[in-house]
Amino acid sequence: MASPRDAQLTKIKKMKLTFTKMQGIGNDFVVIDGYSAPVNLDAATIQRLADRHFGIGFDQLLLVEQPTVPGVDFRYRIFNADGGEVEQCGNGARCFVRFVHDKALTDQSEIRVETARGIIQPRLEDDGLVTVNMGEPRLQPDEIPFVADAAAVTYALVVGEQTLEISAVSMGNPHAVMLVEDVQTAPVASLGPLIEKHERFPQRVNAGFMQVVSPHHIQLRVFERGSGETLACGTGACAAVVSGIRRGILQSPVRVTTRGGELSISWHGEHQPVLMTGPAETVFEGSIDI
């Protein structure tokens, strides 16, 4: 049994982590200021904090840090609920710019942000929405990464007994996008985990299920790598629109309806950046012992 002194020491060793809970069309985040003072969190702690019953609960944890390269304002690090660090998060990028403004870490409406896969440029609009220049989609199999002999608009992917027609797109992070007749009844829960861990995606993948409503409107559900199905996925929306435009069934701009809200996505073709516009909101502030 721990002595009162040991118990006291354990208590002292605990650190209070202050955080901001945010959401972008229902994709929810815990955002932490590691810019003013460095914060280190290991995967087990992140998993614990992500637990919706025993922790705070979130789809992703976002860490704001000092940049490590010249010419940018901030470094943006993203961790899935399973504790794994990933390259990109679109809904998170909008919350990121709202957070650095609310915390007075910048007064610029447009900022340059370093991510694990390049620079993104989020801009706070006068109406409170946020537009993010997400950069160019990457379509070569080795950039995604995806195992294929050559780049193509769609690929046949064998999943169990079925052969799915998917597009493979990287928005900094990997996405597989398939068309479905009805997004409400799409087999997201059964196929999502199988696609996520498919051997042709060596770094796993986010699986998007897209219903085309018209050339300028889709409905989308995404089973996210490392977090499961979320109410919305910003990079998933970008990847779906890129996939639909390359398949010749969508035209920019495209309204993307998710279970948590709507985004507007523009893309003017190969070698052009994808622009994403949508809301970003703070839900509450808090602190927790870790």
Ligand SMILES: N[C@@H](CCC[C@H](N)C(=O)O)C(=O)O
């Ligand atoms: N929800 C995000 C994507 C978060 C990362 C993703 N789960 C991955 O592992 O790549 C978004 O809004 O883009």
